[in-house]
Amino acid sequence: MATHRTKLLIIGSGPAGYSAAIYGARAMMEPIVVQGLQPGGQLTITTDVENYPGFRDVVQGPWLMEEMKAQAEHVGTRMMWDTIVEVDLENGSPFRAVGDSGDEYIGDAIVIATGAQAKWLGVPGEQELGGKGVSACATCDGFFYRGKKVAVIGGGNTAVEEALYLTNHSDDVTLIHRRDELRAEKILQDRLLKHPKITVLWNKAVESFEGDPLAGGLTHLALRDTVDGSSSDLKVDGAFVAIGHAPSTDLVKGKLPLDDGGYVIVEPGTPRTEIPGVFACGDVMDHTYRQAVTAAGTGCMAALDAERFLAGLEIELDGHVEAVEAAE
Known part of the structure; x- marks a missing residue:
């Protein structure tokens, strides 16, 4: 068992989580992404992707997620093969999370990007013909x-x-x-x-x-x-x-406000939750659009807001140090 420390801890690894990681790494926050049970999210079970900007020809969902993952790693993200089973958000930054491996993850800011899962009928042929009709x-x-x-x-x-x-x-x-x-x-x-x-x-x-x-x-x-x-x-x-989606919010039930559909409630137009330093992006907070491109956009927003949050923390800490030195 080990403890992993980072400025930016990202839980989830679909387009939202990987985009947050890319922007977070470029901002020198040295993010850690804990990838969860389905690294890459729902796109890993999607075959042809024709509506993601930047690709003239159809691309494969798993390939697109591998490219996002590689890009995040290339700019400095650490990928962890683990699944978070517990988070402590009550005491403010730094936030603590525990993986099912027993490892502990500590982040000054935290991004919840655990996504959502489509509800299925559970009848014969549904899984076998997924992506094939x-x-x-x-x-x-x-x-x-x-x-x-x-x-x-x-x-x-x-x-x-x-x-x-x-x-x-x-x-x-x-x-x-x-x-x-x-x-x-x-x-x-x-x-x-x-x-x-x-x-x-x-x-x-x-x-x-x-x-x-x-x-x-x-x-x-x-x-x-x-x-x-x-x-x-x-x-x-x-x-x-089309019988609905189920956001993957079991991890934060009772710790973050959820709407009637179980989605994380954020400040309108932002990925900010009611807890400073805790951000939610992608399908875990979006019950309207649920697209890879919108998830990636909110992941970018989460990283940028996390950077601003951490800059504010540093200012407060610097001011506290100066006040202590002046008293001495």
Whole structure:
């Protein structure tokens, strides 16, 4: 067991965490990134990435995260293969965290970049066909289904918004909902139900995603009627699971304020939490956009604000030293 000391401790390693590390290292804060259970975040399970600025051709999600990681290391970041299981934020800076390895991490400022996870149905074929017809982000992947038949599974705001978005690419969008009414806001429901490109299948649950991961990917969905139990199939080229996201905030529950969805509450327009020196960035605090580029942007903001916070600490400490010397 060892103790690791840094000016900037970053918990999480997706686009937000790596961007915070890049900016933090360039500001000479010698950041440590504790990478967690899924180094690279959700992009490591995303195949084609076509909407990240700077790349004319499609790039692979895992490759993009490896490049971000390498860049962060190149400018001076220390990467730790560990998962934080406990944080102490109550006593102010410096902040203390403990990994499941037993190692202790101490940072003058701390960035929470633990991300979020899409909620999945947990039915056969979902995992095997992930990235091969099954997705949890229409904004990320809808472009690949131009002119094709797609389905969205869910009944809340996210599902309706995804279905409406997909009409930009597809003339045949089916919304599948296990009940006979939607939970989405009324204005969204009205737009959906009036849209000529969208069909709603009521009282239907997806039993499995069918297709061959090695040859062509998803071909159809196996459905079950939630009222009479009958079975049916729906041929689709792409299916989007839109039953919500779960921010990875278990680590800070009871230590930072969370909103009703479990996301870390920050000062509007900033990554600053209510505790000075504690910052949150990426999907752990963003329930609206949830894109790699916006996560990277808030990671940059977190590092810049951490730098300002630490500069303020140094001024206070210098002033305290001068006052002590004058008293002597």
